[in-house]
Amino acid sequence: MAGDGEHQNNTGTPARVGTGRDEQAQVLAKLRSGTLKLYELEKSLAPLDAVQVRREFIESETNTSLEHIGAFSIDIGRVVERNCENMIGAVQVPVGVAGPVLVNGEYAHGEFWLPLATTEGALVASVNRGCSAIGKAGGADVRILHDGMTRAPVFAVESIVHAKQVVDWVETHRETLAGVAQGTTSHGKLTGIVPYVAGTNVFIRLEFDTKDAMGMNMVTIASAKIADEIAKETGARLVALSGNMCTDKKPAAINGIMGRGRSTVAGVALSHDLITRVFKTDAATMVEVNTRKNLVGSARAGAMGFNAHAANVVAAMFIACGQDAAHAIDGATCMTTIDLTPTGVYVAVTLPSLPVGTVGGGTGVGTQQECLKMLGVAGGGDPPGANARKLAEIIATGVLAGELSLVGALAAQHLARAHKELGRGEKR
């Protein structure tokens, strides 16, 4: 990055860029005349210059000032290669902290400050209140129930007889296919092969242990090799490396049932006293709100999420921590349960398909890496996979905090209204 040793220059001050103003003007002229493509800038310019010229071009094309977008501090050398083509700068998403939250996981132990990148007012405050309650309750239990990233190529076959032959071949050649996968990656490991048939469509859902990576890339590369082998040996035609039974970035029952990413569950027991003090409500009302809203309401709506607002926490932590934001869709398919217990309530969140990683993707971008560092999970873990699992445990705890807080708030209002109505002598 860019010449001055402190920050790179992002504001267009000529002195700090590696390319002269004249040269940039020539490039801009070429862009405008169409003799140079916008994505070709990095071929002839240093990353920072390319981004600046591109931004200026867009400013001129759209007659807009992109001053703030240009005011980034992150080192973009790797970003333009790995994370973002045609880069013009960065958006700044405000980060608030909630916590500390006490986590009793198998990978995450102790207190953590949760970074939440969001523009939705009240979200951080809400999660913060949940974190406080969790702390008072002695911490959240968290467990990872399953861990595996998947890809499911789809093949076209000639007939359902052929479909059965392909399935049979796959089921009797698991070792062969594991060997094929092994050749493509030193990090990932093939852990599951499940075939599905729909008429002449055969889907082979491949599952891998991807250690600290979210892993879609390594999984896709390994799956391509496996798919080629299957095609070659069975005569099935590979139609698409992703056949949507993976299922990536679409809410899908298969992910809930088979698990995908880090299947994580978190829970906490709240005493009657704590419920009264922190949430100004009572156990029965919390249970009622959860049942009528999160269970009955979601069921009646034909929803695939049985929670209050898990998506808010998942999205905010994913953006902060350099996760793939589109994966919030998979990650947020959460079920929140609240049981009445002799001593209060037990609240739990179940996240069957939370795809997270601490290496690769956006985890290396400057600001995102700082968030991961705040959580002590930047980079690869020891043993491999430990960091990604720790991150999953922390995010699940954040989701639990958010659920606690919102359900608690709704219950408090409900209880308050009920008291008020009773006070007014109204029949309910």
Added chain:
Amino acid sequence: MAGDGEHQNNTGTPARVGTGRDEQAQVLAKLRSGTLKLYELEKSLAPLDAVQVRREFIESETNTSLEHIGAFSIDIGRVVERNCENMIGAVQVPVGVAGPVLVNGEYAHGEFWLPLATTEGALVASVNRGCSAIGKAGGADVRILHDGMTRAPVFAVESIVHAKQVVDWVETHRETLAGVAQGTTSHGKLTGIVPYVAGTNVFIRLEFDTKDAMGMNMVTIASAKIADEIAKETGARLVALSGNMCTDKKPAAINGIMGRGRSTVAGVALSHDLITRVFKTDAATMVEVNTRKNLVGSARAGAMGFNAHAANVVAAMFIACGQDAAHAIDGATCMTTIDLTPTGVYVAVTLPSLPVGTVGGGTGVGTQQECLKMLGVAGGGDPPGANARKLAEIIATGVLAGELSLVGALAAQHLARAHKELGRGEKR
């Protein structure tokens, strides 16, 4: 950023902050001793100072440098009030541009450069290719089919007889309830009331025209008043202002069927020649990929999205444009269809629940507002609602570009493999 004195100082250089170092040290000491709460900083410090002190506190607590997170340029006066509590800085999400893409909508006309905030390599390039194809095809058709933001309070009733009475009362007092809503907002307008019953649970799904706002806030305020009125008049107990039949931030069939936000559909006709030149495949193969992957695969997976990667574009544009990132979950429940036509294919994306706005929420944050300005949709439209609808049309076109490109790429690989296999004389 840095160095021009116009922006706030975010990099921790002492001289530029409004509060003295001593004062900050005292505050830090109070935080550490617990006599001051982290969220109370804004009460005694200017926003920028509060954020800096809080960040320093977190740096010290987590033993982490948060230099980049502190290096923001956006004006945070409003942000700390409206968008993010306990702010410590911002994450920088790289923004690439795709386009220009030619849009033939009812609100968006002409060429647009799409800002995509993402760390997923290849995404911008992929969307870019789709935009190019759309341009060569004469532009994408886009239409908004329905427009309404919803909230569905859940009430507890005594019996199913009571449930029917509540439903009947609501259905005969639509005017009354519209009047109640009118009193709470000058912008929103109640446009629909649909009751649902599940045993002793009554859900009243309220729909509003929210003009240029995404609108959850105004809708929630109006719904609270309406819910109180219903409770008062019918004796139903209001359990939660959101009963999950809204459905907000959970994938839900009700949103697909009733619509939510801006229900938008976009399509484009590609000629055989264009398919060959741009995508290196043919019409039949594109149809086959779409059918086997997006229709059959998703159906077989029990998925609620019938698309290739709509979530990528929705999430990237939502983050860039200051939309609620958790709404990507609603927005991405897209269906992609590809028809074989006499001249090639017609590709369409249907997004029944795309919740977007150009005022409120994160739209006022500096970098996000610049992205909205790039699209010519920052702030309120003329007439009101026109900007938000224009944004929805542009995002839908971006999704179309992404789908075109990925399906095209899969089809090209499929076709290439098929040719290769034929070349080897293999039976398929």
Added chain:
Amino acid sequence: MAGDGEHQNNTGTPARVGTGRDEQAQVLAKLRSGTLKLYELEKSLAPLDAVQVRREFIESETNTSLEHIGAFSIDIGRVVERNCENMIGAVQVPVGVAGPVLVNGEYAHGEFWLPLATTEGALVASVNRGCSAIGKAGGADVRILHDGMTRAPVFAVESIVHAKQVVDWVETHRETLAGVAQGTTSHGKLTGIVPYVAGTNVFIRLEFDTKDAMGMNMVTIASAKIADEIAKETGARLVALSGNMCTDKKPAAINGIMGRGRSTVAGVALSHDLITRVFKTDAATMVEVNTRKNLVGSARAGAMGFNAHAANVVAAMFIACGQDAAHAIDGATCMTTIDLTPTGVYVAVTLPSLPVGTVGGGTGVGTQQECLKMLGVAGGGDPPGANARKLAEIIATGVLAGELSLVGALAAQHLARAHKELGRGEKR
């Protein structure tokens, strides 16, 4: 039946058939040689003879005695024309009665004996116990929340612009389409038109009040005319008169959300005392079983039914009462809720899509009509529609009885085990 010569002879005794043995032998020979088709028998033979000859042919072809299948008593003159082609006889499905059950509906008042056609041991006994509890509780409340049978033709359009045009045309020509429907039926009445778009697919969901008929036939006839009109006026191509958004005989969220058939809800309040005496359990345990099994379990399974065994009662009463047995799929998408109340529990079943009728279809078959008569709902009601709605109310009450009984039984076992474990001093 039975020796009087007035009814058809079903037992194969030659003397009683209208056709001579020789003639039958000739016909059989033609069938075997292929010069006569099996379905052509009714053209040359009286219904009873045709059925007998066909049965003999099948007996000979399959080397099986079909003595019992031939031993029917129902008058088959209309059956062979309206209900069943290529008839060879009838299967006898055992009918048990449960009840009487006390119904407090808007159409059904008083006690009813429920006919259940089933071969599943314990089902009738289970429903019977539920009926008894309902009686002791003062009867079940039942209400119909919505009533309408639907058909949704699917049209292909040229583009999404065309799709919007079709939708707009339909929405501005509701009166025209209602007039078209009117011309096809004196019984049914068009009550709703809702368009849906998925790319170039336009679905027009037409809803009708079908009075006492289940109504698919009249609805289909009227829909055909309407679809032709839409095609003629808009240039949309009608692809299929049923486009699966109806949705008929497939479990579908749209039916839960929009309603289909008779949307019915039934509930009953059980006192603590009654729960103890009849079900040997307690209120909290019933609530727990319902929550963990019917709400959480179904949600976790990705199920579209949130009940214990509604399908058993719906199927058994449908078969007994001459309803379309395949409609049990629609009818059984039931949600069971159990609330803890100050006095015990309130149990309710919600059946959003219960398609039933008392005229047409199988309702005229001898045995089935007797079952309808048992319930006082055979034939058309006064006013029209009253009988079908009464039947819906009774069936919903039967479902409630079944749910009560099974959940009660599970709760009793659960409670017993808990006591036993406590008795053994086991930690739970």
Added chain:
Amino acid sequence: MAGDGEHQNNTGTPARVGTGRDEQAQVLAKLRSGTLKLYELEKSLAPLDAVQVRREFIESETNTSLEHIGAFSIDIGRVVERNCENMIGAVQVPVGVAGPVLVNGEYAHGEFWLPLATTEGALVASVNRGCSAIGKAGGADVRILHDGMTRAPVFAVESIVHAKQVVDWVETHRETLAGVAQGTTSHGKLTGIVPYVAGTNVFIRLEFDTKDAMGMNMVTIASAKIADEIAKETGARLVALSGNMCTDKKPAAINGIMGRGRSTVAGVALSHDLITRVFKTDAATMVEVNTRKNLVGSARAGAMGFNAHAANVVAAMFIACGQDAAHAIDGATCMTTIDLTPTGVYVAVTLPSLPVGTVGGGTGVGTQQECLKMLGVAGGGDPPGANARKLAEIIATGVLAGELSLVGALAAQHLARAHKELGRGEKR
């Protein structure tokens, strides 16, 4: 029936009953006074007499003649014990035959006449046409992809930590649990154990090979023992033996993904010539109808079935063959696919959860057994399981015939309309 002395007397003629008229009158009086319960009749009377007295009682209570319901021929000795309590007689469901249909399965080979018990006019004729097409095409391919009946008890645990302990215990004690199952049944065999967690709810989905039985009974008995063992060893509380993740008689994604009963797929290739001759349409139109209706329409409706009318055939064959009619819900969750091929189309139906048996349940009832005999599958197979699988293959072929026929009919109409419109020179 009637007049030969061999069958039981069902028509109320006094001379033939085993109990005197006086005695019956006394019993009736007791029933009316309430001193005798309706279900107690079999304790003091022979089955036939008990049924007759009960029917007379109901006739008198409902003021209805139940002549036809009383006119059954089946031997009810076992029926009243095993299939139906409180029996009053039987309904007669007309049976038509379709076929013969040529099946190329692994268990079913050759031609079969399909018995369909239905009152829905045109159904048998429709299936018949499909059978004819299948025959002309050389028969239907059928394969069973998975075979296992399931039960999933739900346990309550104290915390998510406890949940993980239970899961771990189960996964490390598979042999123990298999041994427990073995002790309860000589027929069934435990073949799978899959644990699922939702907060404090632990579901253990147990899968069994049930040979020729549909198997719910043996599975439930074995599951009860296993559940007790789990509860004893882990401290988990067994809440319900069926926790709805089985999933029985509710449409559920888990059954599609994991399979339940006999997961069966059937397909057939139709040549262009055959499509023209039998269906009066063409290949492209069949594909279009299937895509727009069965794939896009069902997806847009949030449906769990992607077929035209699989439920009709499943329900009709289930009723004819003594299957549990409520299982039509599980059985009918079918996906129909139609591929364009160089020579025409390949049509396939995929039925992932078809629960059928040839022993137990209603398979022993006289008429139903005759239907099973027609198909050569009555009783246990050789090897065990072969008959039930053969039945599954035949039913799947019936479903295929039904789908072919209805899609073909819709396509023919579509094509005819298209031609007509073209003939009129209309713009489409």
